Amino acid sequence: MSRKITIKAFKYNPLSKISKPHFNTYELEETSGMTLFVALNQIRENFDPDLSFDFVCRAGICGSCAMLVNGKPQLACRTLTKDYEDGVIELMPLPVFKLIKDLSVNTGEWMAAMNSRVESWIHTTKVTDISKQEEKVDPELAQKTFELDRCIECGICVAACGTAIMRNDFIGAVGLNRIARFRVDPLDERTDEDFYELVGDDSGIFGCMSLLGCEDQCPKHLPLQNQIAFIRRKMASVK
């Protein structure tokens, strides 16, 4: 049986001199299998064409639709309205990231800075000869690398992290997962000493307070805490 749901969406345009942060409330008829993606599009089509939010893939792949849903960071395209028993859903933009407008934040700028900080690319002295066959990689190591490469840079682990909310230079679980990914990749020649130079301080591996918010909320179920604990042990034994 269908029911009415209430969506309260945060609205604010930081670029407008007259805009003030507030919530707008919308009442919708819930449909079968309704996600927040569907609900927000209905709101934009029928009530508020000015409401800003981000979606690309609608399938939990691109990572662009993360927002706070009743206080928890989640992918809106993978969130079903039926899971909210009282039918009241409050939406806010992710904290930590720069607010663009309403529910839209600039995760791209933050992720670009993080990737640059952890030098998120293969470091090798070998010169690639494209006329030759690619170097073979042990399938087990390749699988371990791919496992950690499943991150979609949605920013949820950052928004769920006490340290990231308190200090804006913390690279978050997403950044530490990048270190774990390149550390396991046999094509990357960096040593633990090299990784220590990048993340061996309180804005890196030693800033994590092990609150587990990152792993609890990661939509890709990445083993973030195991990886962080492992990297912390390795970094603590450097020097």
Ligand code: SF4
């Ligand atoms: S580690 Fe998980 S929560 Fe964090 S950015 Fe990647 S996919 Fe999102």
Ligand code: FES
């Ligand atoms: S729209 Fe791509 S993950 Fe939600």
